[in-house]
Amino acid sequence: MTTKRFTLQEALFLAFCACFIVITRAAFRLHLNIPGHAMFFTMFFLILARGCVPRLGAATLAGLLAGLLCTLLGMGKGGPLIILKFLVPALIVDLAGLFYNGLAGSFVACAIVGALGAASRFLTIIVVEWTIGMEWDLILQHALISSACGVIFGVLGSLMAPPIVRKLTAHGLIASRSH
């Protein structure tokens, strides 16, 4: 980590992670109608992005690009506000990575970050409904109902990341210093 800037290769890999989030979202929305299932792949690829590119801002860049791509391709509910749905979990992944460098290789850390990241959908709901003037207890109840499935999927998705990161590290495809 000699410099804070991403190499072109790293940045392109993060852009590809954003691609994968969009592709899986598009593929599964046609087949599964379970609320919150998109969080499975979102959290998986965000943690994988951080695991493969162990620099501050890696997940955030992947999340921002995924949000912009989804906006451009007209995917997801909420119009342009969808950027927040990717950006906030990505910020949580990066923040967690800042405190614990071996995040992507640890099941426990991934599960916690997966739950927190998926629960960040709370935040979007809270911001929108607080702006409208809804009462706090009703906002929290609504956020809980809307995000519960997402949290379960987020945890499951993030638990899929460590084996992949470990295998990629073992084969020397990514640097081993962070896991």
Place this chain on the structure above:
Amino acid sequence: MEKWERTEKSGFKANAFQYCAGNSPIHRLGAGWKIILAVAFSAAAIAAREPWMLAGLLAINLAYYLSARLGLMNLWRDVRFFLIQMAIILVLYLIKYGIAEGLWPGLRTGCQILLLFLPGTVLLRTTEGTRMMRSLKKIMPERLSFLLFTSLRFVPFFARETREIVMAQQLRGAPVGIRYAWNPIHWKDQFQCLMIPLMVRALKTAKSAALSAEARGFEDRL
């Protein structure tokens, strides 16, 4: 519109919030103007509290949506998610305050949420990706727009790659595919079979694309 009708005839359902080709005045309006309109209408939705204000705003939003000639079917596809949210909010209000006191605040809040998002839906429905990108390019840093366009360019490439990997793994007898996705027992195997080759491909493609971009004079650091 013709393109849209073709997809309808072919049996594929157009997804909610996706661009619909057309030649309406809203389609011809610049992306920047549509963003300004979306922000203005959404701000009005937050401010609206009285029934007459909400009714007026709803009428304006519907007129805006329908003047884009998107049709009632598309309107249904776009609002159905918000109708579910409206129902949840209404039920929460009714539980807390009862029918007499909870009905109007529940309806008002649900309506406000719908009106907050509807103008953004019109923006997505009537603005082609390329036009939106051109507008984004003006406000976005050059490096970020390079990455955005590259990732957009690679979406079909990786979709094809994923299909090929799935096919190859299925030929080897791996439990990969949508029908196995329903069963969580297969998830770990699916991930091992699908994600590792995909990640290896992504890492290699990133390396060659970076080399190619550097050869064209791009900085090696972003």
